[in-house]
Amino acid sequence: MIKKIPLKKIVEFRRKSDKRRKSFVQKLYNPKSSNESGGDYWIRSISAINNAFRENDAKFIYDKLIETEDLYNKSVRSQTRVMYKRNIEILDNYTEFDFSIWRPSIDLKFLPKPKSKSLLEISELPIQILPHQVFSFNVNEVQNIGGIWFVTWLEGFKNEDLGIYAESLFRYLSINYSENFEINPSACKVIDVSAKNSVDFSMIIKGKIPSLIDTTIKSFSGYLNN
Template sequence: MALDKLPVKKLIEFRRLSKTRKVTFANKLKVGKKSTSDGGGGGNYWVRSVSAISSAFKENDNSYITDKIEEVTNFYDLNQRAQTKTMYKRNIDILDKYKDFDFTLWRPSADLKFLPKPHSILEMNGLPVQILPNHIFSYGTKNNQSVGAIWFVIWQDGFKPSDLGIYSETLFRYLSSYLSKNYMINPASCIIVDILSMKSISYNEVLNGGVSSLLDDTMKSVKEYL
């Protein structure tokens, strides 16, 4: 087995494949094989909508959404290539949903301090899992600081609640590995947002049994094919 990184979305894609396709899929993950980027993190296709939503959340300011809609609409009007116009239109359709969205719904505190992101690769069960939250933040009193993070994900095929649960569990482990010495990691503030459906879950929902915990079983299955 030789992997340089394993995007979380690849774990989710892997779960949906037949045994035959899992073999091919695992081979493509290996070093030296072409591997696509983690579309759950945005990728080039969705970067316009993801980046605007990410900025709007950080600043708690919906003008980032309306400004981006205007920018992408101009690109759409100027471009003649059908496939590119479709990409712009899909980003605009997502952004339209967030023009009047209340981003405080995803903020555990009115006063967040945004923190640098640690190294994105975390070894879990012998696999180099790539974790790419949009923001890591701390909040609370000086002597009782909590930390959380938010990760905006998207997949045209659509995520199930259990898929988002996998994301949230990797996010919690990531924060725990790098930041638990100085902060309390709050499971309720490890937030995953499917920007296509506007659904969000936290790792707290996995801990409480509302969403199935599938991460360890999924990683074990991937290793069997590598």
């Protein structure tokens, strides 16, 4: 029985050709080692960007950049040096970045994100949703809620890929926080940190990006039953 499916796997599945989708699903729970697939591959750049966003302070970028450059210089293994270099390239792009442009308000209250609430059932599959931050803010005396999710991928995300993240984030917030907050579609934001590209759920509502999450997961589910 499948316990959880990271949302990234759904995005990867959608980008596969029909011929490769079946083998991709079959191999999903017997993964082989990969340069990028390790959960910590991008941790240095994404953790620094996450902290810089939360505190609205680029100091976290500078500190992590110095630390990662030092690790790069000390490293001998070529594969490890490539990993550090890729993280350094991302961090370099954010040393002068204004993180406030991703914030819907100056005053944000950051809320806990229990891992016990991270699974959404979509088409009877447990999809894992792990945004980096969930926050509340006031709009005309109404408590709104939003979230932000930082992602990157060597193959590069398209807007419709990021839309899958944004819609899943909206659903995650709706299920877990809607009793006390109004979900703000514009504040359900996904950032491709490599491209500095931002997509939010309001773009799907307005028809700028197609809604693909249900059809993609339904297709994914069909390969599990074959």
